Amino acid sequence: MSKDFDVVANYKSLLLNSPELSMPVAAIQSLVELIKHSSATTMSEFMLSINVASQLLKSSVRNSISLSAGCDLFLRFVTRNSQDVAEFEAWKATLIVRGQSFVEKADACRYKIAELGVPFIKDGSTILIHAHSRVVSLLLQKAAENHKRFKVFVTESSQTHGGIRSAKVLRAAGIPTTIILDAAVGYVIDKVDMVLVGAEGVVENGGLINQIGSYQMAIVAKAANKPFYAVAESYKFVRLFPLNQYDLPTYNADTLSFQELNVDYDSKTDETGSVSSSAAPSSALSQTALHMKTSEDQASQGSNPLVDYTPPNYITLLFTDLGVLTPSGVSDELIKLYL
Amino acid sequence: MDPKKKTVGFVPDHDADTTTSPGGSNNTSTVNSPVSAFSNTPDLNNTTNNNSTTSTPNSAGSAPASSQPRSINTSGARSSYEPMKSSYEEQWGLTPTRTQKTASPRDGSGFPAKEQGAGSHKKENKVKTSGLGIQANAGSASTDGPQSSTSSAGPASAGGPPSSGKGGSQKPSAPSQKSMTKAERRELQEKQKAEKAARVSAGLPASGKKAAQVLNQPNSGFSPNPSKSLATSFPGAEAEKAIAAAESTGQTRRREKLTKEIGLFAHLDPPKFANTALAPKDLHPAVVHAGLQMAQFKICGANARCVATLNAFRKAIQDYQTPPNTTLSRHIQTYLNPHISYLVTCRPMAVSMGNAIRYLKYEIGKNLELPDEDARALFVEKIDNFIRDRITMADQVITSLGLQKIQDGDVILTYARSSVVQGLLLAAHAKGIKFKVIVVDSRPRFEGKQLLRALAAAGVPCTYVLLTAIGHVMREVNKVILGAHSLLSNGALYSRAGTAVVAMSAHERKIPVIVCCETYKFSERVQLDSFVQNEIGNPDELVNDQNNNFGHSSTRCHPSVRGANSGDAASAAAGAGVLTGWRESRDLKLLNLLYDLTPSEFVTVVITEVGLIPCTSVPVILREFLPMMQQ
Numbered sequence: 001m002s003k004d005f006d007v008v009a010n011y012k013s014l015l016l017n018s019p020e021l022s023m024p025v026a027a028i029q030s031l032v033e034l035i036k037h038s039s040a041t042t043m044s045e046f047m048l049s050i051n052v053a054s055q056l057l058k059s060s061v062r063n064s065i066s067l068s069a070g071c072d073l074f075l076r077f078v079t080r081n082s083q084d085v086a087e088f089e090a091w092k093a094t095l096i097v098r099g100q101s102f103v104e105k106a107d108a109c110r111y112k113i114a115e116l117g118v119p120f121i122k123d124g125s126t127i128l129i130h131a132h133s134r135v136v137s138l139l140l141q142k143a144a145e146n147h148k149r150f151k152v153f154v155t156e157s158s159q160t161h162g163g164i165r166s167a168k169v170l171r172a173a174g175i176p177t178t179i180i181l182d183a184a185v186g187y188v189i190d191k192v193d194m195v196l197v198g199a200e201g202v203v204e205n206g207g208l209i210n211q212i213g214s215y216q217m218a219i220v221a222k223a224a225n226k227p228f229y230a231v232a233e234s235y236k237f238v239r240l241f242p243l244n245q246y247d248l249p250t251y252n253a254d255t256l257s258f259q260e261l262n263v264d265y266d267s268k269t270d271e272t273g274s275v276s277s278s279a280a281p282s283s284a285l286s287q288t289a290l291h292m293k294t295s296e297d298q299a300s301q302g303s304n305p306l307v308d309y310t311p312p313n314y315i316t317l318l319f320t321d322l323g324v325l326t327p328s329g330v331s332d333e334l335i336k337l338y339l
Numbered sequence: 340m341d342p343k344k345k346t347v348g349f350v351p352d353h354d355a356d357t358t359t360s361p362g363g364s365n366n367t368s369t370v371n372s373p374v375s376a377f378s379n380t381p382d383l384n385n386t387t388n389n390n391s392t393t394s395t396p397n398s399a400g401s402a403p404a405s406s407q408p409r410s411i412n413t414s415g416a417r418s419s420y421e422p423m424k425s426s427y428e429e430q431w432g433l434t435p436t437r438t439q440k441t442a443s444p445r446d447g448s449g450f451p452a453k454e455q456g457a458g459s460h461k462k463e464n465k466v467k468t469s470g471l472g473i474q475a476n477a478g479s480a481s482t483d484g485p486q487s488s489t490s491s492a493g494p495a496s497a498g499g500p501p502s503s504g505k506g507g508s509q510k511p512s513a514p515s516q517k518s519m520t521k522a523e524r525r526e527l528q529e530k531q532k533a534e535k536a537a538r539v540s541a542g543l544p545a546s547g548k549k550a551a552q553v554l555n556q557p558n559s560g561f562s563p564n565p566s567k568s569l570a571t572s573f574p575g576a577e578a579e580k581a582i583a584a585a586e587s588t589g590q591t592r593r594r595e596k597l598t599k600e601i602g603l604f605a606h607l608d609p610p611k612f613a614n615t616a617l618a619p620k621d622l623h624p625a626v627v628h629a630g631l632q633m634a635q636f637k638i639c640g641a642n643a644r645c646v647a648t649l650n651a652f653r654k655a656i657q658d659y660q661t662p663p664n665t666t667l668s669r670h671i672q673t674y675l676n677p678h679i680s681y682l683v684t685c686r687p688m689a690v691s692m693g694n695a696i697r698y699l700k701y702e703i704g705k706n707l708e709l710p711d712e713d714a715r716a717l718f719v720e721k722i723d724n725f726i727r728d729r730i731t732m733a734d735q736v737i738t739s740l741g742l743q744k745i746q747d748g749d750v751i752l753t754y755a756r757s758s759v760v761q762g763l764l765l766a767a768h769a770k771g772i773k774f775k776v777i778v779v780d781s782r783p784r785f786e787g788k789q790l791l792r793a794l795a796a797a798g799v800p801c802t803y804v805l806l807t808a809i810g811h812v813m814r815e816v817n818k819v820i821l822g823a824h825s826l827l828s829n830g831a832l833y834s835r836a837g838t839a840v841v842a843m844s845a846h847e848r849k850i851p852v853i854v855c856c857e858t859y860k861f862s863e864r865v866q867l868d869s870f871v872q873n874e875i876g877n878p879d880e881l882v883n884d885q886n887n888n889f890g891h892s893s894t895r896c897h898p899s900v901r902g903a904n905s906g907d908a909a910s911a912a913a914g915a916g917v918l919t920g921w922r923e924s925r926d927l928k929l930l931n932l933l934y935d936l937t938p939s940e941f942v943t944v945v946i947t948e949v950g951l952i953p954c955t956s957v958p959v960i961l962r963e964f965l966p967m968m969q970q
Contacts, residue, residue, distance in 0.1 A: 204950075204951060204952065204953065205943075205944065205952075205953035206953070239950070241944050241950075241951035241952075241953075243744060243818070243851035243853070243943055243944065244849075244851060247744070247851075312953070313940070328953060328955040328956065331952060331953050331955070331956045331959070332956060332959045335949075335950075335952065335956055335959050335960065335963060335964070336959070336963055338950070
């Protein structure tokens with residue numbers, strides 16, 4: 001079984017070695033590796049090992065949404081083909097071949113999306129993008145190659161600082177790029193012609209799970225009547241149906257939980273009166289927060305969400321390798337895939 | 340009526356007494372099921388007599404006049420929905436034989452008035468009903484409204500034998516019929532209707548007169564006209580009489596008033612009532628029973644109705660005897676068609692029933708070559724499988740999927756009652772999830788009480804409010820879970836009237852709206868509003884009237900009204916409310932729509948047995964998934 005093969009380590013090294021690789025593809029690649037190393041002799045043993053491995057992968061990272069999309073897709077692929085198994089070893093071999101061809105195709109996905117998306121970028125337009133997304137960067141690079149003249153605002157995206165990475169890539173491609181504060185989205189939105197974001201996952205109703213800040217961007221875009229386009233490869237379609245922000249698998253009790261005010265509590269109580277620790281009024285909280293130690297700052301960072309969910313009604317269109325889809329089109333594709 | 344908000348942990352007191360009543364109270368006031376109706380044979384004689392004597396003098400004189408309004412009727416009020424009927428006919432394979440059969444028992448009665456009407460309009464079975472009403476009342480054609488028609492009948496009935504027996508309190512003796520309240524008369528009619536059902540199921544002639552003869556009833560002085568008893572055998576008859584009366588005098592404006600038809604909804608079928616008199620004779624009793632129960636709203640809800648239909652059909656198939664020179668699978672469809680059309684006459688077909696029947700027909704059509712017994716076994720098995728796979732198992736899957744969306748600390752709002760939602764909430768409670776439920780309910784059916792009862796019995800903290808309080812309670816809600824009658828192809832939700840208000844006010848506050856719906860309720864239909872297709876319920880349900888039970892405990896008058904005069908028989912009239920005489924009031928019309936349409940943007944997610952889908956994916960499921968299921 002997978003005892004002799006560490007699927008998580010393989011996954012991590014894959015990501016490390018090729019920064020262009022996206023998480024779901026890396027996950028599929030390491031699952032294919034697992035099959036190669038698998039010593040399973042029966043079907044059920046084999047399925048079990050794959051299931052265990054995908055669970056391991058999902059639990060190994062903090063934000064498993066796009067990774068689970070890849071794992072689920074591959075599992076679906078395996079189970080769908082497991083009906084017509086005549087010879088186990090031969091089937092395993094075909095799985096490996098198909099898995100590898102999938103990985104290769106996944107790479108081509110981005111180029112296809114870029115091709116589909118370029119016509120949407122008009123000459124002289126200004127585009128607002130969020131953080132760093134490989135597929136968005138590629139699309140913009142392609143547009144620049146096609147001699148489109150446009151400017152880009154990119155949000156800095158604190159925590160990961162993906163915006164700085166994006167800016168570097170885009171400037172290298174000769175696109176005028178300005179990094180803005182995450183808080184400045186509303187400030188620039190009037191100057192912007194369209195908003196482009198990538199995706200960690202596209203959920204079943206056509207909504208978007210993406211780096212934190214996408215949702216507020218979508219709201220601002222909607223309020224300003226600017227088109228909000230999402231760019232996502234079809235292997236990021238994930239069988240989730242979040243009802244709201246707090247219905248995501250990444251959400252837990254710690255997320256944005258209010259800090260226990262016990263640290264500087266004694267020194268603060270005289271200012272704020274009798275404050276009970278968890279139900280403290282927000283003014284007391286902020287006052288206390290100012291005096292928090294660095295270690296607690298770290299803790300509060302940890303409880304901050306990394307991704308948010310953008311409901312489909314904020315999304316104008318999704319650029320995918322299956323074509324340019326409306327949000328409800330995504331669910332159609334997902335139903336076809338999983339039923 | 341001010342919304343009653345009761346909190347956590349206890350059932351509102353007004354609910355408490357209805358809790359105990361569902362079985363009992365129904366049967367005491369009106370005779371609801373054919374079985375119980377049949378058990379009161381002495382009663383039956385009385386009412387039949389009563390009824391028929393009343394009508395005789397009128398009908399005798401009115402025969403010539405009646406033929407004319409009949410033709411008016413054909414082209415007038417009813418013709419507006421005739422096209423729809425024909426589409427129904429196509430859909431459910433309703434055949435002309437049905438109308439023939441319908442007419443036949445009455446044609447044979449041998450009364451001149453009868454013959455005339457029946458002979459000239461044999462094929463217009465629809466018209467028939469109202470035509471018969473005219474016969475009974477054309478003597479009073481110059482007077483207007485049901486009130487006067489009854490009073491003119493009064494003297495005649497006075498001569499009849501006074502009614503007696505155990506029903507005395509409910510059913511006043513004949514002379515007092517003049518002074519009966521509207522509701523009392525209605526009740527009487529209901530009773531007669533139920534008795535008719537009993538007669539039919541007992542194999543007696545459908546008409547009261549013939550039944551009376553069979554039962555050797557001493558009504559020598561009069562020759563009761565069966566048409567009258569037919570006409571009065573269902574509650575809508577009175578209105579129809581009045582309409583007909585107005586028509587016969589050519590008072591079209593008056594007619595408009597009396598039809599109580601609301602312009603925007605004139606294309607919809609008027610409310611239907613259980614009327615086995617219109618049913619073909621050779622229906623299987625199980626189907627007749629199911630039809631009556633549906634007509635009386637004793638079986639209510641898309642799932643329950645579908646299961647009842649399928650079970651009745653299974654019995655019909657099991658008991659079916661293949662006629663000579665044909666095979667079961669080739670003839671069974673012809674045999675079932677009148678059953679289907681009978682169910683439609685009881686209450687407009689639910690989408691769920693339509694889909695189930697379509698499936699059954701598909702299976703029958705697929706297996707034409709099977710030997711009889713194999714075919715019978717196959718069809719029975721297919722029906723069982725349909726109930727199991729598409730309803731029972733589907734509900735279980737929906738429940739398990741729905742559980743993922745209910746978390747500790749949730750406050751869930753639901754409207755009226757859906758069997759799936761009830762199952763889900765109970766399962767969530769059984770799983771140990773700590774959540775609170777707000778049951779929103781509304782007049783006239785108060786279906787939410789049933790849900791409330793189940794939840795409270797299980798120990799789920801509940802709040803019960805009426806729809807009017809929706810804005811108030813929505814503040815604390817974080818999920819709305821709704822049931823569905825049907826999901827249409829444009830993603831719109833077709834459900835109990837009031838659902839749209841709930842969904843919209845939840846949407847307003849960005850509260851997720853979860854709809855639980857099995858895929859067999861998906862419809863290929865597209866509807867943009869609640870007007871194009873809907874069902875009109877009995878407008879009398881809206882009347883605050885204690886006697887107006889219609890066989891459903893939940894249709895009782897609003898607790899606040901009841902509370903005001905609880906236990907006081909004399910004040911019952913005061914509790915009857917201002918709407919009691921609404922049919923006499925010229926400018927007053929009541930509309931009791933049963934369903935409404937919630938556009939897709941107000942629904943966040945639909946939980947189906949194939950997963951959680953946005954409601955815009957209904958056509959995809961219909962296209963991709965359902966053909967797969969049928970294999």
